[in-house]
Amino acid sequence: MTSAVDDVDPRMPVGESAPEDGPPRVGSCPLSARDLTVSFGPVIALDGFSVDIPRGIVGLLGPNGAGKSTFIKASLGLLTPENGAVFVGGLDTRTQSLQIRDGVGYMPEHDCLVASMNAVELVSYFGMISGMLARDSIQRGHEVLDFVGIGEERYRQIRSYSTGMKQKVKLAQAIVHDPPLLFLDEPTSGMDPKGREEMLELVRMIGSSDKTVLLSSHILQEVESVCDHVVIISDGKLVQEGETKALIAGEEGVQSLTIRGDEGGMTRFVRILGEACEIVEAKEEGGKQMSLLIRGCGDGSQIFGLARDSGVQIRRYHPERLDLEEVYLRSFRGGGKDGS
Amino acid sequence: MGVDPIRYRPWKGERTALNLRVYVILKSIFRHGLKSIGVKILLILSFLFVYAFGFMDVILFGSETLDAEKMSSNFNAFNLTLFAMLLAAVITSDLISEDLSSRSFVLYFSRAIKTRDYLVGKAGGAILIMSLLCFLPPVLLAVVSILTQSGSDYWSSIKVLGSTMVAGALAAVFFVPYGLMLSSITNRRSYAAVGTFMSFMVLTIISEMFVEIDPAWSVIGPARSLSAAVDWIFGLPSDIDGGALFAFLALFIIVPAVVLYWRVQRKAVGR
Numbered sequence: 001m002t003s004a005v006d007d008v009d010p011r012m013p014v015g016e017s018a019p020e021d022g023p024p025r026v027g028s029c030p031l032s033a034r035d036l037t038v039s040f041g042p043v044i045a046l047d048g049f050s051v052d053i054p055r056g057i058v059g060l061l062g063p064n065g066a067g068k069s070t071f072i073k074a075s076l077g078l079l080t081p082e083n084g085a086v087f088v089g090g091l092d093t094r095t096q097s098l099q100i101r102d103g104v105g106y107m108p109e110h111d112c113l114v115a116s117m118n119a120v121e122l123v124s125y126f127g128m129i130s131g132m133l134a135r136d137s138i139q140r141g142h143e144v145l146d147f148v149g150i151g152e153e154r155y156r157q158i159r160s161y162s163t164g165m166k167q168k169v170k171l172a173q174a175i176v177h178d179p180p181l182l183f184l185d186e187p188t189s190g191m192d193p194k195g196r197e198e199m200l201e202l203v204r205m206i207g208s209s210d211k212t213v214l215l216s217s218h219i220l221q222e223v224e225s226v227c228d229h230v231v232i233i234s235d236g237k238l239v240q241e242g243e244t245k246a247l248i249a250g251e252e253g254v255q256s257l258t259i260r261g262d263e264g265g266m267t268r269f270v271r272i273l274g275e276a277c278e279i280v281e282a283k284e285e286g287g288k289q290m291s292l293l294i295r296g297c298g299d300g301s302q303i304f305g306l307a308r309d310s311g312v313q314i315r316r317y318h319p320e321r322l323d324l325e326e327v328y329l330r331s332f333r334g335g336g337k338d339g340s
Numbered sequence: 341m342g343v344d345p346i347r348y349r350p351w352k353g354e355r356t357a358l359n360l361r362v363y364v365i366l367k368s369i370f371r372h373g374l375k376s377i378g379v380k381i382l383l384i385l386s387f388l389f390v391y392a393f394g395f396m397d398v399i400l401f402g403s404e405t406l407d408a409e410k411m412s413s414n415f416n417a418f419n420l421t422l423f424a425m426l427l428a429a430v431i432t433s434d435l436i437s438e439d440l441s442s443r444s445f446v447l448y449f450s451r452a453i454k455t456r457d458y459l460v461g462k463a464g465g466a467i468l469i470m471s472l473l474c475f476l477p478p479v480l481l482a483v484v485s486i487l488t489q490s491g492s493d494y495w496s497s498i499k500v501l502g503s504t505m506v507a508g509a510l511a512a513v514f515f516v517p518y519g520l521m522l523s524s525i526t527n528r529r530s531y532a533a534v535g536t537f538m539s540f541m542v543l544t545i546i547s548e549m550f551v552e553i554d555p556a557w558s559v560i561g562p563a564r565s566l567s568a569a570v571d572w573i574f575g576l577p578s579d580i581d582g583g584a585l586f587a588f589l590a591l592f593i594i595v596p597a598v599v600l601y602w603r604v605q606r607k608a609v610g611r
Contacts (some may be wrong), residue, residue, distance in 0.1 A: 076450055078608060098358055098452040106450035112443045128364040129451050131355030140351050147348060173447060176352035202348075209348040 012098065030055060030181050030212040031075060035084035038062070038070050038236075045070040047236035048084070059209035060216040061328055062233040065271060069109070069217045071233070072183045076101055088181065097329035102131065105174035109185035111166065115159035119150055119169045122158065123176050127315060130177035137176065144172040152212075171202060182206065182213045188222060188228035200226050224324035232331045239331045249326045250320030254280060257292045257303065261312030266290050269310035276302060291318060360549065362457040362464070362550070369465020373431050383472055386423035390414070391477040398485045406485045406497035408574040411504050414478050415511060415570040421563035424474055425540040431469050433533035434518030435462045436600070439578045440607065441527035449608040459520075459597075459604060473506035477549055507570040514566055515540070521596035524603040537598065559584045560593070 031053035038046040048065045051052045062068050073079045075086050077097020086093040088100045114122055120141050127137030145154050148168040153161065158169065167187060174182060187203065189197040196219075203226050217223050223230060225242060231241040240247075250256075259266060270282060270290070277297035284290050297303055300317060307314050322330075373379050394414055439445050448458055478480070481601065482504045486497045518539065523532040540562045547561025558564040559580050565588045569582040578585070 078449060096453070101450060102355065102358075102452040104450070106446070108443075108446045108450075110443055112446050114438060114442050114444050116438065125364070125368060126447055126451065128360050129448065129453060131358070131361060131452070132351075132353060133356065136351075136353045140353075143349060175348075176351075205348045209350065211348075321527075 025041065025191055025213055031088050033071065033074070033084065033085070033086045033212065036071070036074060036081050036086060037083040038067075038074055039080050046074065046081075049233070049236055049238055050084075051153070051231055051241060053212070053231070054229055055212050056228035057213045057215060057226055058229040058231060059227035060214055060219075060231050060233065061220065061324075062239075063222060066233045067236040068233060069185065070236075072106070072185060072214070072216065076104060076106060101183060102177075102181050105177065105179035105182040106183070107170045107174040107184045107187055109189055111122055111167055112126050113158045113161075113169055113173075116157060118157055118170070119145055119154040119161075120167065123172045127176040132177055133147060140178075141172070144176050145169075147175075147205075148172045149198060163190040164192065164199075167191055167195070168202075169245045171199070173216045175206060180211060182211055184213060184215045187215065188217070188219065197220070202224050220324040220328055230324065230327075232328060234332060240327070243325070247323055248322045250322050252294075254293055254295050254320040255297060255300070256316065256318055256320045257294055257314065258289065258316040259292070259307065259312045260289045260315050261310070263287060265311040269306060272306050272310065273297075273303070276306065289315070359457075361451075361453055362461045365458065365461025366395055366464040366468070369435065369462060370468045373469040375526050375535070376430070378428065379469065380424060382427045386420070386473050388476050390417055390420045390423060390473075391481060393416065393485065394481050395566075396490060398481060401486060402488045402490055404491035405489055405493045406482055406500040408500045408503065409576060411482060411485075412507070412570055412574040412576055414481065415507050415567060418563055419582045420511070421566060423543075424470065424511060425537055425562065426472060427473055428466070428515035429533045429537035429540075430520045432516060432523050433468050434489065434523065434529040435466060436520055436523040437527050437529050437532045440524070442499060445604070445607045448460050455601060456609055458608075459601060463516055464522060467512050468518070470512040470516060471508070472510035475505070478504050478508050496498060500607065503574045507573045508604070510569060510573065511566060514589075515562070517600060518598040521603075526601050526609075536559045555579055556581065556584065559588050566591065 022199050033046075036046050036049040037044070048069065049067065060068050060071070070079065070084075075088060077086075077092060077093040077100055080094065089103060091100050093100055117125070120138070123145060124134075124137040124141035125165040127141055128134060128301050132140060142154075144178050148171050150165060150168055150172065153165060156168065161169065167190070171184070171187060171236055172319050174184070184203065188199050191199060199328075200222055203213060203215060207226070215223065215227060229242070231246055259269060261269070270279065270292070271296065273279060274293070278295040280293040280295055282290060282292045294303075303317065304314060391414065439448070449455075479501070482497075482501045486494065488502060489497060515536075519532070519536040522535045522539070523529075526532050526535070542563045544563055547557050547564055550557035551561070551564070559568075565580065567584060568578040568585050569589060570587070571578040572582070588608075
């Protein structure tokens with residue numbers, strides 16, 4: 001019989017090795033899940049979920065109940081998977097959860113701050129629970145509160161704080177022990193636009209200091225503006241993942257075309273166009289306009305000729321460009337390369 | 341104050357061992373408890389009402405040796421049980437309920453800490469404060485008695501001192517698990533405090549009502565059962581059946597501890 005540490009788990013990501021003690025070593029793949037299944041009674045929260053989270057700022061997207069929080073909890077070793085495993089920095093959450101948690105910071109979505117404490121007490125207290133000495137944790141507590149922008153208010157009881165200040169204190173307690181991997185669950189929840197921008201700037205700063213940040217959010221524009229990589233999850237399964245730039249760049253060779261004209265002309269144009277090249281997606285917009293995604297139409301001169309013959313106007317014609325919202329929606333409804 | 345332009349700075353310090361983190365919680369509970377005006381008042385009053393006479397007696401009149409019966413009577417005093425019940429209700433009421441209402445469990449358990457460590461820290465802090473009422477004064481009283489005794493039989497006095505320490509530790513622990521259990525099933529501190537104190541009081545009243553009919557009823561009264569356990573520790577005869585006493589102690593210490601662990605374990609994963 002051998003111990004879990006002695007064996008190299010065949011499901012462990014290539015290039016990772018499990019350190020015997022101490023916090024996780026974050027390599028090129030700080031977090032990965034393999035065939036992860038977690039259920040709560042009859043509800044399957046994660047269903048054979050597999051993913052490799054790369055370094056950098058990674059967005060975790062999905063509708064409510066998709067399994068995002070369950071994945072974070074499983075990564076912290078708080079939930080025991082029925083099947084599969086999660087590896088954080090090469091450590092297995094099933095057997096090495098304490099070492100994993102030593103190297104992880106977690107900012108929960110919901111309110112979780114002890115209202116009777118002030119920010120300095122709370123941040124330094126959780127710093128000490130993370131293994132910092134008292135003098136270090138107090139000094140570091142002040143430092144991270146400076147970093148997140150909590151000023152003299154740090155000496156007031158947290159019960160008197162605004163939502164934005166509470167969010168910043170939640171971030172401060174998550175980074176006080178300088179973890180290499182950070183889970184941020186809806187970090188801008190309840191914040192005003194200025195506060196949101198400040199929070200995103202903080203996330204960018206943390207991400208640029210050699211940390212891996214897994215950011216779960218419903219606000220797609222935020223994820224698009226901050227994250228280098230995106231993972232979309234639904235019904236406990238991985239729907240799509242990739243670099244943000246690649247996802248929103250659209251597929252090579254796919255063009256976006258918007259035409260305007262009468263109904264007969266547009267119908268004729270679409271029929272002829274369909275014979276000449278591939279129509280990936282066609283959407284009618286109010287009866288007088290249509291948006292199409294087309295592939296394999298060469299340099300476009302043929303399209304202008306067809307439009308002239310069909311009596312329709314070409315309003316826009318350019319390579320496909322997406323925003324993350326479109327990528328997200330296509331992941332669920334299908335269409336184009338990403339949601340096919 | 342806006343976002344600090346100094347950017348994020350890493351921390352390069354050393355971490356303490358995992359098993360030492362429990363002391364952070366324990367120390368915090370102890371310090372927080374001692375800052376409370378209510379706790380300070382209870383400790384002063386309990387000293388005046390429970391131990392002051394004993395100290396005056398020892399200092400003014402002295403004794404030949406430390407007497408087991410005399411020391412046991414300190415624990416048997418209803419005053420001590422009353423103050424212990426009050427103090428336990430005050431100090432345990434917010435230990436879990438505050439984390440429940442603030443949902444701060446997740447901040448503890450996202451760190452390298454087990455449910456067991458969390459509970460040991462919380463209960464340890466509460467027991468330390470209870471010790472200021474149940475352990476430290478009787479032990480001090482015993483030490484003063486030994487120092488001022490006129491006889492030369494120090495060995496028997498030291499044996500009584502040992503029994504005093506064990507009895508003091510039991511009294512300090514006795515009320516804490518039940519108080520913590522009630523604190524873990526409500527997120528209102530007041531409910532936990534009143535519930536804890538009233539549970540003990542109701543049991544005491546029932547016990548006192550029925551003990552005239554059947555002395556066996558005395559076992560369900562915290563004051564009488566604690567006093568019987570203390571008598572047993574001091575080697576004195578007791579009216580209460582040993583098996584029933586053990587069952588009651590288990591009921592009041594082990595069962596609440598198990599329920600508490602189960603509750604916190606569930607909360608740790610957000611259920």
